[in-house]
Amino acid sequence: MATAHTAEEQIEKLREEIRHHEYLYYMLDAPEISDAQYDALMNQLKKLEAEHPGLITPDSPTQRVGGKPGGGFAKVAHSRPMLSLDNAYNAEELRAWDSRVRTGLSSSESVKYVCELKLDGLSMALQYTAAQDGSARLQRGLTRGDGTTGEDVTTNVRTIRSVPLSVSAKKLAAAKLPQDFEVRGEVVLPHVAFVKMNEERVAQGMAPAANPRNAAAGTIRTLEPNIVAQRRLDLYAYFLLRDGETLLPTHTETLEALRTAGFRVNPHAKTVKNIDGVIEFIAAAEPLRETLGYEIDGVVIKVDSTAQQRRLGFTGKAPRWAIAYKFAARAAVTKLEDVHFQVGRTGKVTPVAVLVPVLIGGTTVTRATLHNADEIARLGVKIGDSVQVERGGDVIPKIVEVVEDKQHPRGNKEIVFPSTCPVCGTELVRVEGEVDWRCINNSCPARVREELLHWASRGVMNIEGLGDAMVAQLLGQAPTFDGETAEVTEEGAPITTRKPLIYNIADLYRLKREQLLGLERVGEKTADALLAQIDRSCSAGLARVLLGLGIRFVGERTAQLLAQHFGSIEALKKATAEELEAVNEVGPKVAQAIVEFFAIEKNQQLISDLESLGLKMTAEKKVVGTALNGLTFVLTGTLPNLTRDEAKERIEAAGGKVSGSVSKKTSFVVAGEEAGSKLEKAQSLGVKILDEEGLLELLKG
Template structure:
């Protein structure tokens, strides 16, 4: 090695990086291709002669490396959230109103003539590509990842390095020590057409649209394939940061541009919602002339401190929205209607269409939702129909062109028997409950009654059970689930935990190593949290958030299994219909058998405990009376009745049978008294009321139970924030332990934050805590604090 060679290599890299930036980002090359090629070949020759000087950020390293067997996983320190959508101008005005209301007094006062202050929005086209994260440490690109589910993505570092518009080393100076750049990998229209032209010439497979081409190219296990595709990158924001950045969205993007990262040339600022709408219309008018596909416009509050103040709801920021363009529509022919069977047995009609291009995608299937929708459309097989990609994503049939109906058109008929297992198909019944009575009406869904004896339902149930947010059995994908069901090895979720080595290794596609890996993944799933287990069971209408609520509130599987519908409705956001679905699920003999088998075969639930303090003694007799839906007695009458009965259910029953005392009870109408007498004259109603009270007492929710109010907990009234990676536990577990101590766990740091727990990789939240003087604990101190508080 000589100093001269090292210096020349460094100079060549700097020149080539500058030329790459001018060519791929600025579209303003400063040297002819021949000169660029000469510099590049000189660099390659020097690095070949001095391999010890080759570094990961060298321009020569964009292409190369071995193909991967699979992608690793990357956990996003700052979740990559999706955006809410606006489809009409009034939706955007509503968003602006919510932003201004959320900012409140932070928004400057209006002028003397009464005009209110306007929010400034950063506006840019919504590229139709694949969202990715690029992590730079000390200016070097160290990792690339897909968005994934928002919390966890795939490591595609080798592939993003091949995209020439992505700098391997940031240009200039002043960038933060840790900088996570987020943006979209996409393919231009010209690049897409050239790619498909090459595929046609070589007899290869063509892509349907630029988005699919970009996504497919980026997820190649061989980076050389990715390198051959005309991919581009455009940054739209940041994630994890350790260092200083400008105070506005537009300022951050301008800084990124200065560091060599591509940002949209269409980026504009709009003062107020009407200016934002004008930008949307202007971009929409130029949409077809743009060099790339877009499906809308993204609007973000420009000031970052206002973004932090507005925060998030569910999995969406309150400070940003995507205003989508209207869906595109085309005419085609309905060739047939087939029926698919889902996890809950729902038999759903699917339109089979004569293939047609809609918004750049070949559509041959479309959802029909249910048979009521078929009837509403007046749909017949052979009809000419209008197909729309709703939100530019899901194809659906929106209208029948009746005047084009052929003479041989056939009606769409619901199958009497399941197309998969042959079991009877029946129409669901809707139960409407009110005032102590239940009335039945026909639902819009048809169901196969075969349940888990139906392979379609069994497969979907198992696929849900093993999914990432449920039992999280890595490597057990749809194909393997279908194989296990088809050969009869798995007839219920419990059978997964009885699989043996000899059974699995005999399956097609399995060898010794893959068999051991699968069995190890199944074994590793034997200790799920209670919330994951409840979600994995696939209870109708019980999604992930409801499962978390049931686990947090009731604390134990035994309580959830036993909970009566009326008791469940004391939990927030659990209505009577969902409560009856939960009760019906656990009343089912087959479901109880499967749960028992799961526990017998080693599934050990974690994070079980006592009833959450928030729900201790949370019930009142007046609420119980109201939930019984006694004719003529609403909330106010229930309070009068509870007071007259001395806060005793037995007192209410006795009062209902004592006409003179009942007549003297204040606050009850004649209709209410008659309704009460009639209700409790039925022995079944008395037994039901007593059963509800007994369960409230057993759970600790009864009005005479010991109160363990959240306000009495050590962290009551405090807001905590978790950031970075926790090594001793997951972030979800840390959140659960804080909540059990009465704390509220938030997603962003504000002046109201009591404490921030910062693990390795903590970024902008830690910096924000420092700005506001908020207390910060590392993981060791956090664990010590939990131990001190008994959490």
């Protein structure tokens, strides 16, 4: 047996050798030794560490698979929100975005763009902290979550071979990185691993996963790290942060620093001088999607300069300095076997096509939306027809046309849109001017089910464990497990198998442990975890409650604005349509929908019940000045000192509203350099024009 000093040297030498071979194999796809030789090195290291457990460190190659996460995944706030990207679908939209970028910067500036493949996986944030030996060690891996808060999946991330458990002091120096930093990237499941995983699932009597992206997301949230390790996930890094701020002057330098530090960076990236270069890159990238061995669904374009990124800033949901170009939808021809009618949480009835299974872009499609009765009539589609199906945005399948030729004869069974709700039998209503038919029964089981799923979703109350199967059981319906089909009636309505435990959202907060223990596949740990999640959601705040209530036209941004403006549910309930329209971005249609929602007795009772059950129905009220009350502004061009975001914030803080278009109702247009068509329209309508100095004078008043 080696002495401690000798063992320490041997262990460190073995670790360096194994890390070197892991880098060659997982990062460069250029192994120098066989799998058997690699395994021999790993076994030698394991043996030495077993003899000297005091020498085991968290970044040792043997520690990639640790213990189980305790009781699920903890929620952790991101250092900086992980936002989504705006999309473009053609060259015209890309050029319009390029124009907006240049308008947001000085006219004398040149703009370079970096083009990268848009990987179809899940976003991940990796946080590294300083170690005593001068290296940086992986401290935490977070999922995107709702964009502001992610789930701590560190134990599973450590199993991904392309994620360095540590970055040596030498590599940090070469990459010019500090010891504490954050890397963001995309986790993907390669096609080979996806096929193998599905073969194993089928052999075990389980339904195959629908596509690699869903499989990757499900894998990273598995509570068994050994399973995660077997799946062979991969991570491509594309972003560097420190304390929520970008580290290097350009994105090009960021990608190079990541490579130097030992992270896997996708090789298909290019810095171009203008939007024409972007369009050329896209044309070359699209044919690659069939040959890469992993899923992509487009190209991401970013402004290269970090300083320019900061000046361009963000909208409420996305950076202005980046955009995603989405590839054309993939399509295939298959047969329409039947149509079911699905009832959503607002009562909207959607026809869903039942298809002969067909593979489109790596995903087996068995269902597609037909949108509404008007779309069925427009397509002229019948049951038995051959139809062309597209994955819209490579996500939601839809029928785009009927295919008719010698090999594809027409069907002969008409699709009859129901006159009553297929679930509760209530007569359907179609509001004048709208295309959708709706069930107006607020107690309809299908509506209640969708309301509960919406309430529990990640972007609303984020109640982990309250998914399809659990909600079905709580409502007394047959659950769905492992992709199997739940029991339904001929009309597609869920079959009730027992007395419901809940009838509405408020009943969630009345659930008892013993009730949950009586459900299928629910043990003590599952019951306790769900009750803890439900209890935690009580403190989510007013904006999340408003979003969860499902008020028509009230999305995340509007819910936040209403919460900040009124500060409490009581104040909001009493607001008139005129008072609601005074809130920035709330128009007459939204205001009327809010008034109508709070006028319904059932909704009043639900809110009262939720309050009495301990849900937080207040928010920090945003103090708004009165200097610009009742005035509407449009911003155009580049101002000398204020960015567009800063100008908007100051106008809104003074009680004014900012609109994106000029009309007769516009009070002032604030114009800077290269103001363009908005200035011309303002002049033609006789709208008053201000420069930055004039705006600042108004703000003083």
